[in-house]
Amino acid sequence: MVYLFMQASVKxxxxxxxxxxxxxxxxxxxxxxxxxxxxxIGSPNNVTVIHEFTSKVKAEAFVNSNELHDSRKEAEVIGTPKIWYTEML
Incomplete structure (x- = not known):
């Protein structure tokens, strides 16, 4: 399992x-x-989201998708989220 972490500030x-x-x-x-x-804690507009995917290829396709970029604009995400991929050991 691949874990996609996204950390961002939102309006x-x-x-x-x-x-x-x-x-x-x-x-x-x-x-x-x-x-x-x-x-x-103390900054509720700073969020971290963890998405689980079966592969890094699927996670990367999601990160690079137009759908995600459009939803970020709609959701008023501030700046570019910090993104990293992990897997459980």
Whole structure:
């Protein structure tokens, strides 16, 4: 299993979360098997999202997709998220 971490700041967490909820069917279609969301304590507009994929190829395709880039704009993500890939040992 590959874990895709995305850390970002958002203008408004509630709006961002609504966009994420609407985006979930597309995320699943693109191969994500699970998603979890975390807020920074004391800074609720700083979020970290972990998406699980069966391969790095699928995770990278998701990161580079037009759908994701369009949803970031709609969700008012500030700047470019920090992204990294891991796998459980």
């Amino acid at each position: 408004d967490f509630d709006k961002w979360q609504r966009v994420l909820i609407d985006f979930m069917p597309i995320l699943k279609r693109m191969g994500s098997t699970n998603t979890s969301v975390y807020q920074e």
